Amino acid sequence: MALSFEITARDSKSRARVGRLAIDDRVAETPAYVAVATNGYIRTVEPEDIPRTKTQIAIANTYHLWRELGDEGLESYPGLHAGMEWNDGIIMTDSGGFQVFSFGASREHAVGKISSETGREFRSGESMVRVTEAGVYFRDPTFAGADEEQYLDAELSMRIQEQLGADIIFAFDEPSSPHHDKAYTRTAMERTHRWAERSLEAKTSEQALYGIVQGGAYEDLRKESARYIGNLPCAGFGIGGAFSNSFGDTHERTADELLWTIPLLPENKPRHLLGIGRVEDIFVGVEAGIDTFDCVIPTREARHGALWTKEGRLDIGGKGKYADDGGPIAEGCECPTCADEQVSRRELHDLFRSKDLRAGRLATIHNLYFFNELMERIREGIREDNLAAVRRAYLERTGR
């Protein structure tokens, strides 16, 4: 099993490129959108739906699968391709590094909320993780085991990722947080570098390992991290700790971070932007030279009733006006939901309102298709050296 990456076209006005990412006979054309399948499946969607959404790559999560399956469950896990009943696509696993942030720093400034799943109230302002040089302790009441704390480090992350059997795996990292100052951001970045070395060292499989660049919003740190990680013998590179306009950040800042980082990474290896993004973000990333993106937006927002179109995001599940709208979700959309099942805005709205589980599936299929089609258009745009036309087609009507 070996990753190959071939650049087949370039944009003359930006760093955008078209590529062919292959792992054995699994192939993805890039730039590509990666569907998020945290727990080893894309929520609400059936295995047979995946190819119909033009999805080429999916990403599952080490931490959440470990939490769900436990050590024993992992022993007998048949692997993600079997688990997802999806043999043709490329599958990645995130290392669990993001949970260091989402259970940690992101909670420290978060607004309190209640999980309806567990009925448990999680107070904001309390980190649930303890980061040490060796690894991270998670205080997670929803963990399969009954232990007070769960310990995860680079070596264990590699072992779990090997058991999960994705094609591409990520180094264990500590994402930078917009809540941290420069000194801590440096500390986390340097730790991430050491953990990347340990991840490479610990890996025994043939899986392609991506190192992760951190460094937050600081130019010197980003560059330092890109040089460091870029020099490691990784199959590809992830760029982490980018939040676009979340957490008070901006698209411009994301663009800056990418522009500092990417020129320092090997030209002929794939680059993945972790956790981003929305349509505007995709253009920013592609033009900066990103090859793959993963983001929960298409799937999560679909379940929340929001449908993505060239007119922008429509709150079909939430807005009463769609009860009287018999039109298609998106004019001319060729997705299975719109073209095959011919679901109207009204029908979808009614399904959401009646809490019908089919709503999430239909919406998820549409959104995934929408983003995958966007990527297809972007590839065409780069090949034709007219990315601007694609940008116009997607962003003009939303005023971005």
Next chain:
RNA sequence: GCGCAGGUGACAGAGCGGUCAAUUGUACCACGCUGUAAACGUGGCGGCCUACGGCCUACGGGGGUUCGAAUCCCUCCCUGCGCA
């Protein structure tokens, strides 16, 4: 006709002398979601106003008791169940 139980905001359903414009859920409205503790979360939800405060109208109708009533009493109307 008699007996019993009830009539509370769009609906369901708490409250049972003051801290009640009234708990909670649903519905509805607005907003949010970026390596998924999210098929979810936050806020609003009688009207009016020179709105971190005030005024009015409100707990089936009417009338009482009381400094004060959604809460107690009388009466009328209505609903459900039981007996005729």
